[in-house]
Amino acid sequence: MNPIEIEHLSKSYRGRRGKVVAALKDLSLTVALGEVFGFLGPNGAGKSTTIKTLVGQIRPTNGTACLFGQPTGAAGARIQVGYLPENPTFYDFLTAQEYLTMVGRVFGMAGESISSESERVLDLMALTEAARRPIRGYSKGMVQRLGIAQALLHDPDLLILDEPMSGLDPVGRALVKQIILDLKQQGKTVFFSTHVIADVEAVCDRVGIIAAGQMQAVLNVSDVLKSGIEGYSVKVSGCSADLFLDYTIFKQEDGWWSTTVPRGQYREFMERLFANDGQIEFIEPQRRSLEALFLDIIDQVS
Numbered sequence: 001m002n003p004i005e006i007e008h009l010s011k012s013y014r015g016r017r018g019k020v021v022a023a024l025k026d027l028s029l030t031v032a033l034g035e036v037f038g039f040l041g042p043n044g045a046g047k048s049t050t051i052k053t054l055v056g057q058i059r060p061t062n063g064t065a066c067l068f069g070q071p072t073g074a075a076g077a078r079i080q081v082g083y084l085p086e087n088p089t090f091y092d093f094l095t096a097q098e099y100l101t102m103v104g105r106v107f108g109m110a111g112e113s114i115s116s117e118s119e120r121v122l123d124l125m126a127l128t129e130a131a132r133r134p135i136r137g138y139s140k141g142m143v144q145r146l147g148i149a150q151a152l153l154h155d156p157d158l159l160i161l162d163e164p165m166s167g168l169d170p171v172g173r174a175l176v177k178q179i180i181l182d183l184k185q186q187g188k189t190v191f192f193s194t195h196v197i198a199d200v201e202a203v204c205d206r207v208g209i210i211a212a213g214q215m216q217a218v219l220n221v222s223d224v225l226k227s228g229i230e231g232y233s234v235k236v237s238g239c240s241a242d243l244f245l246d247y248t249i250f251k252q253e254d255g256w257w258s259t260t261v262p263r264g265q266y267r268e269f270m271e272r273l274f275a276n277d278g279q280i281e282f283i284e285p286q287r288r289s290l291e292a293l294f295l296d297i298i299d300q301v302s
């Protein structure tokens, strides 16, 4: 049973003076069990609209969305989901601990489990010290951390996170990436939206690129990174750079020779280098990044 199945989803909002905004147009997507799926798109692309539909917060104009085979509004579907909304807001007169207790009760957790799991997620999100203070005194990043903590509290099988790294400092961003990787290790499924391509490259199995309410591409991240290799940046020493003059030109740097070897000539380059007692000091693939691909797609849409 796939955790997420979206078929032909459309959503139109009625804007000011009755003007209709088509926020989603015929979007279909399946996310498999254990997958980390990144949902990437510019501002106003339709990411939050998709996510709100998925968690049953808004109704689609057309199409269907199912979580673990059940319609998204159904309680049985929601119980398996941890959800971080965009810009989470809380009853700010509560403390984080009180809020988590409330969330635990909503999810039907036992009292003991609420205490131990609250402690776990507060510690994970570095909120233990602040846990007994009212949320109204929290910074923006602390509110975001609490948003993530409440999504993780009942150990759900599917996490739906709308820009989880937003508003976090570099330590917090790294922490969230690690949490996503750990969730994957435990066999959980994670669906998250972001604007940050490096975050997708770091943690996602697949990425969906959305623009103007339409899914423009769904890509396997490792395929993009692999197929994108255009050549290799190398630094060598120990042999004459003239040996390679027929297809590459070297620059001298600190006693090394550096160049970019085209992908197709990599093997020949290595063989010639080693046959002439040369040594590799540094080598790095030069890839067409996901960023370049993303910008091309967005360029075509606009």
Ligand SMILES: Nc1ncnc2c1ncn2[C@@H]1O[C@H](COP(=O)(O)OP(=O)(O)OP(=O)(O)O)[C@@H](O)[C@H]1O
Residues within 6 Å of the ligand: 013, 014, 015, 021, 022, 023, 041, 042, 043, 044, 045, 046, 047, 048, 049, 050, 086
């Ligand atoms: N409640 C609403 N009423 C009218 N229009 C809306 C409403 N919510 C969203 N929209 C419109 O729907 C489109 C998609 O918005 P959405 O919030 O889904 O984008 P997003 O991809 O999440 O953007 P961001 O990266 O800025 O969060 C936008 O044109 C937005 O103006």
Ligand SMILES: [Mg+2]
Residues within 6 Å of the ligand: 047, 048, 049, 086, 162
């Ligand atoms: Mg959004």
